[in-house]
Amino acid sequence: MNKKLFGIGLASLVGLGFLTAASASDPKPEDAAKYRQSVYTIIGWNFKPIGAMVKGEIPFDAAAVARHAQYVELMSKAALEGFPKGSGPDAVKHTEAKPEIWTNWDKFETAMSNFEEEAAKLTEAAKGGDEGAIKAQFGKTAETCKACHKEFRKD
């Protein structure tokens, strides 16, 4: 690795360390809500076109499915930290998160890891490129969205 690149690498590592430290220190409830809503916006953005292909509304494109599925998987791992204690509807004006998330945390966490697991399998299926397998796994992943929304998100 040349010296210049190494310098940049080091600088960005230091930068990342700073960001991690900052986000670990009690985020403001409004900021946490904004963060998780952004994560879900990215999830929805990438999940929707896969759904449209599965339903035959747009042409099936294996490469596009693989790309979108990767973002969904990545974001599935980023969502949980957007729900720190005290960031529920009593502290945040614009949120659809129900208070049950925090009174029933274990169940919420389980719902999240179910989603993470199915999203990871969707990426795997997408890499395989088999349309039938992708369709089946899309359905299973969508079930985990619905299960959590039904219980933990306001309509």
Ligand code: HEC
């Ligand atoms: C473990 C629970 C859980 C899972 C799994 C989950 N969601 Fe959500 N989702 C929520 C909650 C809670 C909110 C409301 C967040 C808020 O308003 O603070 C939300 C909000 C959203 C939003 C609205 C974001 C905005 O602009 O406010 C979209 C879109 C969304 N989810 C899509 C999905 C999709 C698609 C999946 C599955 C691929 C999914 N979610 C899986 C809990 C979940």
